[in-house]
Amino acid sequence: MITQEFKIKGMICSRCLKVLNNELNATGAKVLDIQLGKVVINYRPEKINRSIIEHIIVGNEFEIITSDNEILGEQTKRWIINYIYNSDLNTKLSSYLNSHINKSYSFISDNFSKIFEYTVERYALTIKIERAKELIEMGELNFTEIAYCLGYQNLSALSRQFKQETGDTMKKYKEKRGVRTPLDKIR
Structure with missing residues (x-):
């Protein structure tokens, strides 16, 4: 064996x-x-x-x-997804990653950027937007509740980023049921 x-x-x-x-x-x-x-x-x-x-x-x-660096990169992705889906988002992402991965945030961030060619923050924003799409489709929360659920101080901050990332307003996305990207396909 x-x-x-x-x-x-x-x-x-x-x-x-x-x-x-x-x-x-x-x-x-x-x-x-x-x-x-x-x-x-x-x-x-x-x-x-x-x-x-x-x-x-x-x-x-x-x-x-x-590669140890690729393994760390994948762990970082999983912890970012966990942070957005399962935490209250009151802790800063950098502190959250530092405490769960036991490495300095600068090391985690540098490694992530080298492996995936984009930043931890960029990836987290992309995951947040996908989570917002999911919450919109579920229809259980209004837009303001979605913004607070995702750690935004107000709806306008989420609305601005949502439009910037998707090209649609949240309302338009809700009306036409836009396209979601599976989390494992976000690069």
Whole structure:
């Protein structure tokens, strides 16, 4: 039996975990640990090999990563998504990342910019806009409540950024149900 760990780019939600877990188990591999960005499996090389495992990972639109900097970049993306979706947004993003990643914000930010060729702040803004689109489509909150939910001091600040990023006003987006980008496709 071989035990192997794979670091994976593009895993951002529980469905990602479920898909990989199911497909890897279907090959006869035993998933020992799976979490966002990582899977550890045990398998018999006479039944399956590394190329089959890699094919399953890549076939599900994930990428295997080996560089420590890329791994840190992917962790940063996941923590930014978590910050926007699951925190009260009262803590500054830089402090939030620093406390969850245990590295200085300048190191995290520099690494992120080198790996993805855009800033942490730019990525966070893009995620916020996608979250705003989702909240608009859900229809449970008015625009002002959405702005406060996303950490804006007022609706006009969100409205300005939303228009700048999407080309539409929030009202127009709501009327026509614009296009959302899956979070794992935001580059």
